[in-house]
Amino acid sequence: MSEHTRSRPAGEGSLSATAEASASGPNFSRRTFLKSVGVAPVVAAAIAPDTADAQTAAVIGPDAAPLTLTINGQKRTVTVEPRTTLLDAMRQQLDLTGAKRVCDRGSCGACTVILDKRTAYACSVLAVDAEGADIRTIEGLTQGTVLHPVQQAIFEKDGTMCGFCTPGFVMSTVALLEETPNPTPAQARKALDGNICRCGTYVRLLEAALAVKGGTRG
Incomplete structure (x- = not known):
């Protein structure tokens, strides 16, 4: 060598x-x-x-601290601990109760919101992580007394029974139609498979999703 x-x-x-x-x-x-x-x-x-x-980087907590969230196009201020979920912040401090607490573990979809054009379970998102994002809830869909086309379609197809799951289905359907204005049945089923309806109105909710064309924002 x-x-x-x-x-x-x-x-x-x-x-x-x-x-x-x-x-x-x-x-x-x-x-x-x-x-x-x-x-x-x-x-x-x-x-x-x-x-x-x-x-020296900014640290939030352990005590509650002010936080600004952009919800339905408006700046809203909440005072939350780092562990506070987006669902708790909206329901307890902002009186936005459309997103429902059902499972509280990210499995049923009743608390679904649209976060930067993508659906998210509000019970599984920390409020501090949602700062700076564009958050949309079911409260932001109506125009006065005029329902969003998805809400109107669910009403016409009789897709509501107890109603606890309905807001989540509405938000998932809105997100689907804004991305895919004319979805196939398979695409609609895939978009809604993260939402659970204990009353079993899946067929009518799917029919409502397919009945809306264009996916325009309300």
């Missing part, structure tokens, strides 16, 4: 190996030892500014 291709022994060139070599050499002194280990403070000093920046 040539000199240029010789593999380096394990540990050679490391900080510990350098210190050991200095200690065993004939010219070892306290000065040379300090030189060999002096790189550690330099590395620490280089990292320190980033650490300081991280420590």
Whole structure:
């Protein structure tokens, strides 16, 4: 094996190996030892500014703090703890009770809202994580006393029984139609499969979704 291709022994060139070599050499002194280990403070000093920046970053909590949410095109201020969900903030502080608390674990879809054009379970989103996002709830769909086309279609197809799941189905359907104005039955079923109706009105809710054309925002 040539000199240029010789593999380096394990540990050679490391900080510990350098210190050991200095200690065993004939010219070892306290000065040379300090030189060999002096790189550690330099590395620490280089990292320190980033650490300081991280420590001075804005921190919310553990106590409640003010937060501004954009809901249905309006800036709304709430005072919440970091653990507060978007659902709790809306229902308890803003009186936006359209999104329902049913399972409270992100499995039934009754609390569905539209978050930056995508559906989301409000019970599974922290309010602090929703700051800066465009949040839309069922309260923002009507124009005065005029129902949104999706709401009107569900009414006409008799898709409501107890009504607890209805807001979630409405929001999921609105999101579907805004992305896909003329969905196929398969696309509609896929868009609604995150919503559960214990009363079993799936067929009529699906018919309502397919009856609305164009998906225009109300």
